[in-house]
Amino acid sequence: GAGVSQSPSNKVTEKGKDVELRCDPISGHTALYWYRQSLGQGLEFLIYFQGNSAPDKSGLPSDRFSAERTGGSVSTLTIQRTQQEDSAVYLCASSSDRSGQYFGPGTRLTVT
Amino acid sequence: AQTVTQSQPEMSVQEAETVTLSCTYDTSESDYYLFWYKQPPSRQMILVIRQEAYKQQNATENRFSVNFQKAAKSFSLKISDSQLGDAAMYFCAYLGYGGSQGNLIFGKGTKLSVKP
Numbered sequence: 001g002a003g004v005s006q007s008p009s010n011k012v013t014e015k016g017k018d019v020e021l022r023c024d025p026i027s028g029h030t031a032l033y034w035y036r037q038s039l040g041q042g043l044e045f046l047i048y049f050q051g052n053s054a055p056d057k058s059g060l061p062s063d064r065f066s067a068e069r070t071g072g073s074v075s076t077l078t079i080q081r082t083q084q085e086d087s088a089v090y091l092c093a094s095s096s097d098r099s100g101q102y103f104g105p106g107t108r109l110t111v112t
Numbered sequence: 113a114q115t116v117t118q119s120q121p122e123m124s125v126q127e128a129e130t131v132t133l134s135c136t137y138d139t140s141e142s143d144y145y146l147f148w149y150k151q152p153p154s155r156q157m158i159l160v161i162r163q164e165a166y167k168q169q170n171a172t173e174n175r176f177s178v179n180f181q182k183a184a185k186s187f188s189l190k191i192s193d194s195q196l197g198d199a200a201m202y203f204c205a206y207l208g209y210g211g212s213q214g215n216l217i218f219g220k221g222t223k224l225s226v227k228p
Contacts, residue, residue: 033214035215042218043203043218050214056214089155095214098145098214100162101216103156106155
C-alpha cells in the first residue's frame with residue numbers, strides 16, 4: 001500500500017513568512033507524528049496526534065509552530081513568521097500501534 | 113527522562129563483511145521498544161528492526177540482527193554480508209511501552225560507509 005507522503009518536498013521561504021507543510025499518513029493509522037531534523041539538534045519530536053485525543057504538543061519549540069489533523073487523517077504543520085533557525089528537514093510519521101512508526105520522505109525547509 | 117546514545121559517529125565496513133553499530137540507552141521503565149532506523153541520502157527513514165524489551169530472544173531480519181542486553185541497557189545492530197546499499201545513517205530509537213508519550217527518542221546516529 002501507499003506509504004506516508006509529504007508535500008512539498010522542498011520549500012524555500014523568506015524570513016518572516018508563514019509556511020504550511022502537509023503530511024498524508026498511511027491509511028488506517030491512528031497515530032501521526034511530526035519530527036524535525038537539523039544538523040545541530042539531531043531528530044527532535046514536535047507533536048503527536050493519537051486518534052481523537054488532544055495532541056501532545058510538548059515538543060513544539062515556540063508558539064510560532066502549530067499543527068492540526070483533519071478528519072483523523074491529513075495533518076498540516078504551520079510555522080508562522082519563519083526564522084533562519086527553523087531551517088531543517090521536517091519529517092512526518094504514522095503508526096497503528098507501538099510496534100513501529102513509518103516515516104515520509106520529509107520536507108526540507110530553507111529560510112533565507 | 114530517557115536518553116539514547118550512539119557513541120560511533122562514523123563507521124566503515126568492507127563489502128561482504130560484518131559490522132556492528134553500538135547503542136546504549138537510559139530508562140527507568142521496565143517495558144519498552146527499541147528500534148533501528150536507516151536513513152539513506154534520500155532522507156527517507158526506514159525501519160530496519162525492532163525489539164520488545166520483554167522478549168529475551170534477539171530480533172533478526174534477514175542480514176540484520178540485534179544484540180539486546182537489557183541489564184546493560186545496550187542494543188547493538190549487526191549487519192552481515194554488508195552491501196553497498198547499506199551505506200546510510202543509522203539511528204537507534206527508544207519508545208516507552210505505555211502511557212501517553214508516543215514519540216520516539218533518537219540517538220545522534222552513526223554514518224555507515226561501505227567500501228567496494
